[in-house]
Amino acid sequence: MAVANFILADINLTGVIWWLLVGLIAGALASLVMRGGGYGILGDIVVGLIGALIGGFLVSLIGLGATGFWTEIVVAFIGACVLIAILRMVSGSARRRI
Template sequence: MEILWFLIVGLVAGWLASMLAKGGGYGLLGDMVVGVLGALLGGFLFSTLGGAVDGGLLGSIVVATAGAVILIVVLRVIKRV
């Protein structure tokens, strides 16, 4: 059941990140992939930098969205080069 929540959080975070980063969205599967990878990146960065968000589902979405926005920005920079 946890994997289902992880995918749902990834989908929401990917969609939010694509809206915040002024992208057009990547479709259902693309937003989910960006969100899941962003969740992993965001969790790593938050724990490495000493930040902790303990807000349950909402906190998970915030961390995943932050990671997904960072991922989108990095991918755009790499694509530009």
């Protein structure tokens, strides 16, 4: 009887640090562009990581992929902006600054 081995995710320290860095940069940029006061380092990382998931989903819908550091940041940034916009619509707290 053969036993099948499945690898769901290849998680290593370098990959985790890479995604934390991408999340931090994308979250910080998105909070600046969306005219937020920022969410702190941990908040920006969370917004950037969730944004990376949203951005990756949106990019895959149009048949593109993200490879490379800068394209991953752009995709995560777009997703983070979408996430912030959705959160503001749901919470009804769209702060406007002039």
